[in-house]
Amino acid sequence: MSRRARILAGTAGALALAALPLVVKNTFFLHVCILVFMWTVLGAAWNVLGGFAGQVSFGHAALFAIGSYATIILFLKAGIAPWWGIPLGGVAAAGLSVPIGLLCFRLRGPYFSLATLAVAELARLVALNWEWLTNGPIGFLITTLPPLQILGYSVDWESKLPFYALAAFLMMAALLSTAWLRQSRLGAFLAAIREDEDAAEAVGIDTVRSKVVTLALSGFLAGLGGGFYAFYFRYVDPDAVLSIGLSMEMVFIAMVGGLGTVGGPLIGAVFLTTVGEAVRERFQVGHLVFYGLFMMLVIRFLPEGIWGRVLRLLARVQARVQRHGAA
Amino acid sequence: METFVQSLVSGVLMGALYAMIGIGLTVIFGVMRIINLAHGEMVMVGMFGAFWSQTLWGLDPFLSILLWAPVMFVGGMLLYRFLLRKIIPGGELNTLLYTAGLSLLVANLALLAWTGDYRTITLAYTQAPMRPLGIAVPGALAIGFGVAVVVTVALWLFLGRTDMGRAIRATSQNPEAAVLMGVDVERVAVVAFGLGTALAGAAGVLLAPSLYLYPTVGELLIVKSFVIVVLGGLGSVPGAIAGGLLLGVAESLGAVYVSSTYKDGIGYVIFLLVLLYRPSGLFGVGKR
Amino acid sequence: MALLEVEGLTRFFGGLRAVGNLSVEVNEGEILGLIGPNGAGKTTVFNLVTGFVRPSSGAIRLEGRSVVGLKPHAVARRGIARTFQIVKPFPRLSVRENVTLAAFLRHRARREAEAAAMEVVERLGIGHRAETLASQLTLIDQKRLEMARALATGPRILLLDEPMGGLNPSEVGTASGIVEQIRESGVTVILVEHVMKAIMRISDRVVVMHHGEKIADGPPAQVVQDPAVIAAYFGKRAA
Numbered sequence: 001m002s003r004r005a006r007i008l009a010g011t012a013g014a015l016a017l018a019a020l021p022l023v024v025k026n027t028f029f030l031h032v033c034i035l036v037f038m039w040t041v042l043g044a045a046w047n048v049l050g051g052f053a054g055q056v057s058f059g060h061a062a063l064f065a066i067g068s069y070a071t072i073i074l075f076l077k078a079g080i081a082p083w084w085g086i087p088l089g090g091v092a093a094a095g096l097s098v099p100i101g102l103l104c105f106r107l108r109g110p111y112f113s114l115a116t117l118a119v120a121e122l123a124r125l126v127a128l129n130w131e132w133l134t135n136g137p138i139g140f141l142i143t144t145l146p147p148l149q150i151l152g153y154s155v156d157w158e159s160k161l162p163f164y165a166l167a168a169f170l171m172m173a174a175l176l177s178t179a180w181l182r183q184s185r186l187g188a189f190l191a192a193i194r195e196d197e198d199a200a201e202a203v204g205i206d207t208v209r210s211k212v213v214t215l216a217l218s219g220f221l222a223g224l225g226g227g228f229y230a231f232y233f234r235y236v237d238p239d240a241v242l243s244i245g246l247s248m249e250m251v252f253i254a255m256v257g258g259l260g261t262v263g264g265p266l267i268g269a270v271f272l273t274t275v276g277e278a279v280r281e282r283f284q285v286g287h288l289v290f291y292g293l294f295m296m297l298v299i300r301f302l303p304e305g306i307w308g309r310v311l312r313l314l315a316r317v318q319a320r321v322q323r324h325g326a327a
Numbered sequence: 328m329e330t331f332v333q334s335l336v337s338g339v340l341m342g343a344l345y346a347m348i349g350i351g352l353t354v355i356f357g358v359m360r361i362i363n364l365a366h367g368e369m370v371m372v373g374m375f376g377a378f379w380s381q382t383l384w385g386l387d388p389f390l391s392i393l394l395w396a397p398v399m400f401v402g403g404m405l406l407y408r409f410l411l412r413k414i415i416p417g418g419e420l421n422t423l424l425y426t427a428g429l430s431l432l433v434a435n436l437a438l439l440a441w442t443g444d445y446r447t448i449t450l451a452y453t454q455a456p457m458r459p460l461g462i463a464v465p466g467a468l469a470i471g472f473g474v475a476v477v478v479t480v481a482l483w484l485f486l487g488r489t490d491m492g493r494a495i496r497a498t499s500q501n502p503e504a505a506v507l508m509g510v511d512v513e514r515v516a517v518v519a520f521g522l523g524t525a526l527a528g529a530a531g532v533l534l535a536p537s538l539y540l541y542p543t544v545g546e547l548l549i550v551k552s553f554v555i556v557v558l559g560g561l562g563s564v565p566g567a568i569a570g571g572l573l574l575g576v577a578e579s580l581g582a583v584y585v586s587s588t589y590k591d592g593i594g595y596v597i598f599l600l601v602l603l604y605r606p607s608g609l610f611g612v613g614k615r
Numbered sequence: 616m617a618l619l620e621v622e623g624l625t626r627f628f629g630g631l632r633a634v635g636n637l638s639v640e641v642n643e644g645e646i647l648g649l650i651g652p653n654g655a656g657k658t659t660v661f662n663l664v665t666g667f668v669r670p671s672s673g674a675i676r677l678e679g680r681s682v683v684g685l686k687p688h689a690v691a692r693r694g695i696a697r698t699f700q701i702v703k704p705f706p707r708l709s710v711r712e713n714v715t716l717a718a719f720l721r722h723r724a725r726r727e728a729e730a731a732a733m734e735v736v737e738r739l740g741i742g743h744r745a746e747t748l749a750s751q752l753t754l755i756d757q758k759r760l761e762m763a764r765a766l767a768t769g770p771r772i773l774l775l776d777e778p779m780g781g782l783n784p785s786e787v788g789t790a791s792g793i794v795e796q797i798r799e800s801g802v803t804v805i806l807v808e809h810v811m812k813a814i815m816r817i818s819d820r821v822v823v824m825h826h827g828e829k830i831a832d833g834p835p836a837q838v839v840q841d842p843a844v845i846a847a848y849f850g851k852r853a854a
Contacts, residue, residue, distance in 0.1 A: 054420065056420060056423060058427065106603060109423075111557075111602060113423060114362075114550065117550060119595075121546075121550065121591075121595055122599075125588075125589060125591070129589070185719060185723075185725065188712070188716055188725075189716070189719075191705070191708060191716075192705055195706060195707060196704075196705055196706075198687075198703065199703040200688075201686065202665065202688075202696070202703075202765070203688075203696075203717035203765070203768055204688050204691035204692050204717065204719070204720035204768050205688055205716070206686070248427070251427070255424060283439060285439065286435040286436070286438035287435070288434075288435045289431070289435035289436055291428070292429065292431030292432030292433070292434075292435060293432050294428075295427065295428030295431065296410075296428040299421050299424055299428065300414060303417060303421060
């Protein structure tokens with residue numbers, strides 16, 4: 001897509017987002033939108049590391065959980081309002097991702113992936129057992145949110161609107177940072193690392209630093225998503241925020257949407273939320289069967305993801321148009 | 328002292344079964360260089376196979392290995408031939424994610440079919456633990472250990488004495504040279520995958536009378552399998568045996584002397600430590 | 616002071632001594648040929664010098680400063696670049712993108728890096744393939760790309776690992792010409808090669824390795840008559 005087309009699409013999208021809740025008042029629909037936005041942030045977080053840097057993590061729930069716990073603990077124990085807690089949660093997740101990265105990046109490929117899995121599972125065990133920090137299996141519950149005034153209006157926390165606005169904002173931030181990454185020098189380095197890590201080192205690319213910085217960005221986004229989760233759902237416990245299922249959902253969104261694309265996570269999130277929720281309704285336990293099946297189907301038949309395929313088709317159409325124009 | 332010996336013994340018994348799981352994984356990796364994230368689910372399938380064949384047909388679980396091992400062998404071959412083979416050319420990342428998807432699929436199909444309730448197998452003849460030399464040895468685990476030893480010896484003979492076994496070892500050491508020597512590498516891959524799956528399933532059958540059975544146990548087992556395989560060196564069968572025993576003993580001693588809640592965490596910590604300090608395994612067999 | 620000094624360099628892999636007590640000096644502006652039978656340790660020396668492998672013992676100094684213990688990217692930053700025996704391009708990226716990535720080492724801004732990269736690309740004769748994906752190049756062009764990429768990092772010294780492998784005689788001639796051009800442009804070269812004609816023709820000096828040790832060091836004409844060298848190569852035809 002050309003730069004102009006992208007800016008146009010982005011602006012149109014942003015306007016549509018802003019207009020939507022003014023037109024559609026149905027609370028369930030808004031709730032679904034909020035979920036889509038949140039999952040987009042999480043999918044984008046995973047995509048930054050998995051799609052752009054080519055490092056497959058099966059433990060991203062750990063970063064999400066750091067954000068969730070940080071936000072909710074800061075509010076319940078230190079009285080810090082969630083709208084500050086969420087970015088702080090992002091920072092906490094980014095910060096903790098650095099030692100995790102330095103540890104796990106010593107390994108490559110599948111070894112790295114398994115190490116992330118081990119880290120996340122260890123985190124879950126710690127969260128379950130370190131009661132003085134995390135309240136163990138009981139978790140934390142927000143009963144009342146603090147009052148907030150914006151431009152003279154008192155925010156109504158019972159309405160979906162403030163959460164919709166925040167979620168949409170976080171989603172735009174995530175998508176914009178992914179877009180920035182793609183055209184940045186770091187993004188170019190990541191492409192090289194993905195192609196051949198040794199060759200990248202040989203031409204002077206500090207592969208460890210590139211990966212750690214990327215992980216920090218990925219962690220920040222995941223932490224933001226986690227913080228929002230705590231704020232919107234008001235309940236955090238180890239089973240909710242540290243499950244392997246959650247890590248897999250993040251992988252799924254990025255994969256199905258399109259690894260290494262900017263818009264992919266949004267498409268993946270829509271897919272996950274709509275079809276996923278339907279399956280969850282129908283099946284309750286074992287609903288992840290849908291994720292497993294679709295991951296396999298996508299890798300087999302559509303490895304570039306839905307959005308990746310769309311972009312490729314668009315590029316082909318564009319090339320054909322140009323050729324006919326020249327001829 | 329008695330506690331120490333007790334937990335050492337349990338650790339070794341359990342470790343042998345872990346080792347079987349690890350051997351299955353290491354054979355697959357050695358031949359095809361793929362990490363099968365669904366390996367834990369293969370064990371789970373074996374476990375439930377034993378459970379259902381006992382519940383529905385009254386088949387003794389230890390005898391049912393004669394049924395389930397061949398079934399899983401064939402199943403593994405079909406899985407490779409019809410699903411995995413097309414994915415492998417797409418690269419390591421894709422294969423990894425594909426087997427992750429497969430693992431999710433199998434575990435959740437099991438959840439759908441059998442619910443998440445914990446199941447157990449009780450056997451009349453192992454209710455009271457045996458007490459050789461005054462050490463309480465859980466009967467089911469001891470029998471499982473015995474069968475595991477038999478299976479491992481049989482495998483050893485297979486790899487050492489038969490043509491296919493040698494072909495597997497050759498391909499594992501150097502696939503290009505194996506091709507040049509006339510080995511049908513594709514066929515070896517199919518057999519190896521079947522073998523690895525059968526070993527996982529067999530281990531599941533043998534473990535079934537000793538553990539709680541639930542469909543998502545694979546999540547736990549896959550990390551343990553990798554601890555074992557990495558400890559012993561990827562692709563090495565003797566390494567997997569040693570790794571399995573080591574993990575079994577470490578967990579057992581850890582549960583008694585460190586903390587029983589973090590018992591499963593021991594595997595994760597060992598995994599991370601080994602990967603950090605000795606990625607080629609304790610025996611330096613080497614990653615390729 | 617020599618540009619690159621290697622002193623007592625040793626590397627063990629388990630019980631195998633791949634490189635043993637190797638001492639070599641490389642002077643600025645030289646083309647140094649590094650030859651020896653297969654398994655002599657030549658590529659290991661490259662891996663040691665460029666930081667892909669740590670020495671078991673010994674010193675490696677560039678312009679008097681040690682480079683031991685530095686990671687490969689840091690070694691590249693110091694000014695030692697290398698190519699690989701089996702070419703390692705970034706397959707799904709274009710020639711331009713491949714070389715620009717290397718140019719980022721010395722040029723922060725993308726535009727500058729691209730300009731510097733394209734200059735090297737043109738100089739090595741693959742300018743007409745700038746937008747082609749690396750995986751779609753012919754072998755000789757991939758070798759040119761490999762060299763262009765290494766050169767774009769602005770090195771003082773370039774280590775070429777069998778650049779002529781797989782090339783036909785006329786391509787070997789072209790490649791030899793390129794190596795000489797590289798030296799003309801001010802980059803010192805260490806060249807590992809099996810194609811004897813090329814090495815003998817363009818090297819100022821030749822070092823011969825056998826079983827990880829240096830067995831000869833001198834001008835090509837002299838080295839080729841050294842009985843130890845002939846013994847090591849017994850049976851190998853001089854191309």
